[in-house]
Amino acid sequence: MASIDIVNVHKSYGSAHVLKGIDIQVDDGDFLVLVGPSGCGKSTLLNMIAGLEEISDGDIRIGDESMKDKRPSERDIAMVFQSYALYPNMTVAKNISFGLEMRNFSKAEIKERTESVSKMLQIEQLLARKPGQLSGGQRQRVAMGRALVREPKVFLFDEPLSNLDAKLRVDMRTEIKKLHQRLGATIVYVTHDQIEAMTLATKIAIMKAGELQQLGTPDQLYNQPSNLFVAGFMGSPSMNILPATIAEQGGKLFAKLSQKNTDDLLLPLPEQTGYRSYINKGVLLGIRPEAITDPESADKDSEHLYIADCIVNVTEPTGADLFAITELGGREVIARMRANTPLKSGETGPFAFNMNKAVLFDPSSEARID
Amino acid sequence: MSIASNNNPSVSSQRFWRVLIYTTLIVMAVFYLLPLFIMLLTSVKTLDEIRDGNLLTLPVQWTLEPWKKAWGTACVGLTCEGINGYFWNSIKMVVPSVAISTILGAINGYILTKWRFPGHRWVFALMLFGCFIPFQIVLLPMSQVLGFLGIAGSTAGLVLVHVTYGIGFSTLFFRNYYEAFPTELVNAAKIDGAGFFRIFWRILLPSSAPIIVVTVIWQFTNIWNDFLFGASFAAGEHAPMTVALNNLVNSTTGVKEYNVDMAAAIIAAAPTLLVYIVAGRYFVRGLMAGSVKG
Known part of the structure; x- marks a missing residue:
């Protein structure tokens, strides 16, 4: 178990600058998820923690020890790869024990550890098989077994679930989470799936084009995204982003949104110091679909609840919910209603806006306004 | 009824094509096997029968004497001890050459794909270039190098020449094979602590296994069949089989013993045939194993 400090890390391949100064701190026992679109540098960063890629500049410290000149084998880490990377010529048991064998563990200890790990992952009956004879989920377990058996300081996961089918992925996700809770291990996990990030992480680092966009708890990233990119990346369906102007009436602040065929909509804003300097200026209002509901299921404790009638363009029932789509500020807005809300497309219905959950962004810098 | 009458023409035309294809294939196969057949036939006839009969008549009196003579007592140049010594020369040359060039090619391929260094492309390009240098060009510089190393005219010298020439091809084979080998496996092993x-x-x-078999077949046939390097760098008693065969057949003293020549030629060709027959099967097996691997 150990903490990880990523200090101002850079990576370049020739003239291509892939990572541009990343700073991340991971505490002992944290589950850090690196998330972002493909090409954002998250896998590169993971490989640098593993020692598979060199650090161009900056430093990575595991448990207060610099990893700069250490080989992967000297870092006391274990990694689970996207393709599982099981050795095709070895049995499952050999695959799991290979790392111990390389570290000159005694035969008895290797046997004992392999057995206990395979019991924990329920793959005891597979030990004599070759990887080619296993299903995707079983290979995944073996790959995790190979990492667990070493009892390293840090576990690294590189998109471990992306090759599994949807149902299995959800099951394995839960298992990884359970495993983390049981072992209390420090984990760094790379994914492009924001749901995986939300469900697993104690800390999320969201990256784009080699730069860290935001580092925080899942709740912070979801509710206080630091910029438009984070707001749009986390959550599905994604956050509604609407052009608005800030208006002041009777000392209170409102977000003014244009509406088709009717008067402008004035949504009350919670008091934030930063908002005042944007009075009568354009901003981008971000509001998540679940913050726009039917009046019955609205959060009654919210101090800034506003109910407005809007024209429903389309309704999309998902079974659990009903997504109602309307138009505000010239953009489509998705609202998340109870499944049996009596709304019909083309008609007007009441929409409850929970403005406590709304965030504002500067349209030019795209940063959140506080 | 109507279905049957509809089907009949297509069935008969299918059969027609089948017959045509197989007939063509059989004729071609016979045509290609004919030289070997004539060689075998001639090698078990007596000289008298060869003079009297035509090429394709079966021997009246089967004899293995030509084989024994070719192996043990035929005159190659000035010595009359058969070709067996040269056969072993070839074996002594081929086995280490194939083994060393295959191992070096494998390590080169491994480095050029999994332990890349700046300029690895250039190194590979130059090695590839080496594959296409004609043999004749290197004869003189090579003989100087061998002389400098003091192994001119020996089997060791020939091994060095063939290894040098073989590395280009074996590196090409292994590099391309390992290029498709998942790097994640190497990374996993690095993290597991393997060097x-x-x-x-x-x-x-x-x-x-598949690429090793391919390389071994390729190197074995090339090195075994080589004549130019053998004739240039290993004269006399160190000459390989191919050179000895030439000397045997081209000996101008006495009668031309076609049956002994043929027997010697078959002995000279046997190892490469054997390698194809034995290793070819493993080659297919190797490919199959690769295809099932997930």
Whole structure:
């Protein structure tokens, strides 16, 4: 178990600058998820923690020890790869024990550890098989077994679930989470799936084009995204982003949104110091679909609840919910209603806006306004 | 009824094409096997029968004397001890050459794909270039190098020449094979604590059977069949089989013993045939194993 400090890390391949100064701190026992679109540098960063890629500049410290000149084998880490990377010529048991064998563990200890790990992952009956004879989920377990058996300081996961089918992925996700809770291990996990990030992480680092966009708890990233990119990346369906102007009436602040065929909509804003300097200026209002509901299921404790009638363009029932789509500020807005809300497309219905959950962004810098 | 009458023409035309294809194939096969057949036939006839009969008549009196003579007592140049010594010369030359060039090619391929260094492309390009240098060009410089090393005219010298020439091809084979070998496996082994050679021995080599067989077949046939290097760098008693065969057949003293020549030629060709028959099967097996691997 150990903490990880990523200090101002850079990576370049020739003239291509892939990572541009990343700073991340991971505490002992944290589950850090690196998330972002493909090409954002998250896998590169993971490989640098593993020692598979060199650090161009900056430093990575595991448990207060610099990893700069250490080989992967000297870092006391274990990694689970996207393709599982099981050795095709070895049995499952050999695959799991290979790392111990390389570290000159005694035969008895290797046997004992392999057995206990395979019991924990329920793959005891597979030990004599070759990887080619296993299903995707079983290979995944073996790959995790190979990492667990070493009892390293840090576990690294590189998109471990992306090759599994949807149902299995959800099951394995839960298992990884359970495993983390049981072992209390420090984990760094790379994914492009924001749901995986939300469900697993104690800390999320969201990256784009080699730069860290935001580092925080899942709740912070979801509710206080630091910029438009984070707001749009986390959550599905994604956050509604609407052009608005800030208006002041009777000392209170409102977000003014244009509406088709009717008067402008004035949504009350919670008091934030930063908002005042944007009075009568354009901003981008971000509001998540679940913050726009039917009046019955609205959060009654919210101090800034506003109910407005809007024209429903389309309704999309998902079974659990009903997504109602309307138009505000010239953009489509998705609202998340109870499944049996009596709304019909083309008609007007009441929409409850929970403005406590709304965030504002500067349209030019795209940063959140506080 | 109507279905049957509809089907009949297509069935008969299918059969027609079948027959045509197989007839063509059989004729071609016979045509290609004819030289070997004539060689075999001639090698078990007596000289008298060869003079009297035509090429394709079966021997009246079967004899293995030509084979014995070719192996043990035929005159090659000035010595009359048969070709067996030269046969072993060839074996002594081929086995180490094939083994060394295959191992070096495998290690080169491993480095050029999994332990890349700046300029690895250039190194590979130059090695490829080496494959296409005609033999004749290197004869003189090579003989100087061999002389400098003091192994001119010996089997060791020939091994060096063939290894040098073989590395280009074996590197090409292994590099392309390992290029498709998942790098994640190498990374996993690095994290597991395996070093350069352990990764090679434990992870890559066990999965390399198909390409090893391909390389061995290629190198074995090339080196065994080589005449130019053998004639240039290993004269006299160190000459390989191919050179000895030439000397045997071209000996101008006495009668031309076609049956002995043919027997010697078959002996000279046997090892490469054997390698194809034996290793070819493993080659297919290796490919199959690769295809089932997930």
